[in-house]
Amino acid sequence: MTLSAAEIAEIMRLIDESSFDELNLEMNGVKLQMRRSGRGPGVPAPEAGAQALATEAHAPSRALQASSAPPAAASSGPGGRDIAAPLLGTFYRAPKPGAAPFVDLGAEVEEDTVVGIIEVMKLMNTVRAGLRGVITEILAADGQLVEYGSVLMRVGDGG
Amino acid sequence: MPIRRLFIANRGEIAMRIIGTCRALGIETVIGVSAADRNSLPARAADRALCIGPAHPVGSYLNAEAIVHAASGCGADALHPGYGFLSERPRLAELCAAKGIIFVGPTPGQLAAFGDKLRARAAAEAAGVPVVPGAAISSAEEAHAVAERLGVPLLVKAAGGGGGRGIKRLTRLEELDALLQLASAEAGAAFGDARVYLERFVARGRHVEVQILGDGRGNVLHLGERDCSVQRRYQKLIEETPAPGLPDRVRGALLEAAVRLAASVRYRGAGTVEFIYDVPRGEFYFLEVNARLQVEHGVTEAVTGIDLVAEQLAIAAGEGLRFTQAGIINRGCAIECRINAEDPAADFRPSPGRITRAQWPQGEGVRIDTHIGTGADVPPFYDSLLGKLIVHGPDRETALRRLHGALAGTRIEGVASNIGFQRDVTDDAEFRAGGVTTDFVARFLERRPPCASAERGAHG
Numbered sequence: 001m002t003l004s005a006a007e008i009a010e011i012m013r014l015i016d017e018s019s020f021d022e023l024n025l026e027m028n029g030v031k032l033q034m035r036r037s038g039r040g041p042g043v044p045a046p047e048a049g050a051q052a053l054a055t056e057a058h059a060p061s062r063a064l065q066a067s068s069a070p071p072a073a074a075s076s077g078p079g080g081r082d083i084a085a086p087l088l089g090t091f092y093r094a095p096k097p098g099a100a101p102f103v104d105l106g107a108e109v110e111e112d113t114v115v116g117i118i119e120v121m122k123l124m125n126t127v128r129a130g131l132r133g134v135i136t137e138i139l140a141a142d143g144q145l146v147e148y149g150s151v152l153m154r155v156g157d158g159g
Numbered sequence: 160m161p162i163r164r165l166f167i168a169n170r171g172e173i174a175m176r177i178i179g180t181c182r183a184l185g186i187e188t189v190i191g192v193s194a195a196d197r198n199s200l201p202a203r204a205a206d207r208a209l210c211i212g213p214a215h216p217v218g219s220y221l222n223a224e225a226i227v228h229a230a231s232g233c234g235a236d237a238l239h240p241g242y243g244f245l246s247e248r249p250r251l252a253e254l255c256a257a258k259g260i261i262f263v264g265p266t267p268g269q270l271a272a273f274g275d276k277l278r279a280r281a282a283a284e285a286a287g288v289p290v291v292p293g294a295a296i297s298s299a300e301e302a303h304a305v306a307e308r309l310g311v312p313l314l315v316k317a318a319g320g321g322g323g324r325g326i327k328r329l330t331r332l333e334e335l336d337a338l339l340q341l342a343s344a345e346a347g348a349a350f351g352d353a354r355v356y357l358e359r360f361v362a363r364g365r366h367v368e369v370q371i372l373g374d375g376r377g378n379v380l381h382l383g384e385r386d387c388s389v390q391r392r393y394q395k396l397i398e399e400t401p402a403p404g405l406p407d408r409v410r411g412a413l414l415e416a417a418v419r420l421a422a423s424v425r426y427r428g429a430g431t432v433e434f435i436y437d438v439p440r441g442e443f444y445f446l447e448v449n450a451r452l453q454v455e456h457g458v459t460e461a462v463t464g465i466d467l468v469a470e471q472l473a474i475a476a477g478e479g480l481r482f483t484q485a486g487i488i489n490r491g492c493a494i495e496c497r498i499n500a501e502d503p504a505a506d507f508r509p510s511p512g513r514i515t516r517a518q519w520p521q522g523e524g525v526r527i528d529t530h531i532g533t534g535a536d537v538p539p540f541y542d543s544l545l546g547k548l549i550v551h552g553p554d555r556e557t558a559l560r561r562l563h564g565a566l567a568g569t570r571i572e573g574v575a576s577n578i579g580f581q582r583d584v585t586d587d588a589e590f591r592a593g594g595v596t597t598d599f600v601a602r603f604l605e606r607r608p609p610c611a612s613a614e615r616g617a618h619g
Binding site for chain 1: 191194209210211212213218219224225227228229232233254
């Protein structure tokens with residue numbers, strides 16, 4: 001028994017629309033834990049759970065060694081909501097030099113949309129939006145050293 | 160190679176201490192802080208602060224990859240690890256080397272050798288330095304033979320421990336098997352190394368340690384000794400130099416032994432060789448090497464006038480030793496009291512929170528190393544050290560008088576502190592007489608248990 005990416009996304013959507021903050025699901029050997037995102041910046045993300053599973057299900061094929069970063073901290077800012085760096089490192093907007101960026105201004109993102117990579121000592125960590133909406137501002141430049149919790153992009157409602 | 164930009168991989172008072180020397184030397188500082196320390200005094204005092212990870216130290220101050228990536232990314236020439244956290248982990252030094260950053264400390268090999276307390280014991284023996292009678296053990300039979308030879312009480316120590324961690328006392332031989340299993344399991348979990356060894360328990364001993372500086376080429380100097388016998392559960396509370404009443408013959412042999420050991424491994428940087436002085440036997444034994452700057456380095460600076468952080472940086476930059484042994488003169492007496500956010504009335508439980516008032520004393524011969532001012536936060540994730548009172552005088556009598564005045568002029572409100580406890584200890588006749596043994600604090604606490612009201616001051 002496995003869950004497809006689409007099914008996980010559907011479960012995420014259901015939680016998002018529900019009044020619950022957390023889901024623990026266990027069936028036929030599959031264990032799924034999910035917690036609602038939208039925690040404030042600087043609050044450590046849960047160490048295991050839905051993210052790990054979701055990351056495996058969605059892992060993009062990459063030339064370099066990849067590991068999953070905890071989801072970016074999202075918060076409400078004056079210009080919308082923020083995608084914050086889940087760890088300190090060098091931020092890359094594209095999967096490799098010269099390639100098209102993961103997302104650009106105006107791109108629609110969902111919680112699990114990859115928006116960039118943060119490299120720490122040659123280890124590539126994918127950064128996911130952690131929220132849904134439209135990219136309205138990109139603050140971190142390609143190749144820039146970003147701090148833990150610093151705002152990488154802003155997201156508007158896109159309506 | 161001169162150091163122009165230094166990355167500080169630490170927090171708290173030691174980060175402030177390092178920033179202070181860098182300012183005096185015109186070295187730019189970048190500090191890596193956790194999310195909990197973004198607004199700390201060191202984060203504001205450094206030329207630049209980078210948030211390296213979340214409040215929990217595993218993601219920040221213990222995250223060697225993030226630290227070295229940050230140091231490299233901000234263009235630092237060198238990295239100072241302070242004490243604690245990753246300061247003695249070969250991994251941090253190795254990552255620095257891989258990125259071409261100078262690690263302000265010993266070589267990775269030296270860190271590995273002294274981090275393994277059994278290898279350190281072997282190095283001491285090879286250098287002809289006496290070690291506490293004891294032995295490594297590899298089987299239950301061997302353990303029993305060693306234990307019977309040493310007699311009880313004895314200590315079971317973790318090879319991966321050190322700094323007072325991973326030590327258990329055995330008082331009955333019948334409990335040896337059970338204690339060994341427990342100690343080994345705990346050591347495996349805490350240090351990732353289940354090896355333990357046995358040592359004779361020195362019931363009436365003094366903790367005396369020697370500050371050394373080595374150039375990495377075999378030249379080593381000592382800067383005198385420190386007596387750190389005022390300890391609670393192997394954690395130091397008061398340190399002083401010189402060790403009061405230590406016979407000159409012992410002092411001379413101790414200093415010489417420390418230099419011999421450090422020279423035998425071509426030690427690089429500042430370090431401390433710790434010994435236990437068995438008072439009834441009149442003998443000293445090697446305990447361990449702390450391959451970094453110590454919390455209590457300030458008392459040595461007070462009597463020698465030497466800035467140990469500046470010497471660490473000079474050695475790291477390849478300048479070597481800038482003194483000769485004859486050029487180091489220890490003048491007078493210096494005493495340090497550690498002021499901790501902990502509640503003596505509640506078994507010294509840490510007391511994190513916000514400091515509503517911090518008043519530190521000033522005066523002749525008084526030095527304060529701290530990162531705490533009014534409004535500062537004491538996060539629950541790190542050690543409870545708020546600051547260090549370091550007093551210096553031409554003699555111990557004067558230093559004690561200054562310490563009394565300094566403690567009376569220290570006010571910490573908003574969290575519980577051990578100021579009242581330190582006042583009581585330093586006013587105690589036995590401490591004032593000098594030369595207490597490491598069981599002093601336990602006996603003192605039996606005699607006069609700390610009372611709740613005095614400790615919280617205006618807060619409680």
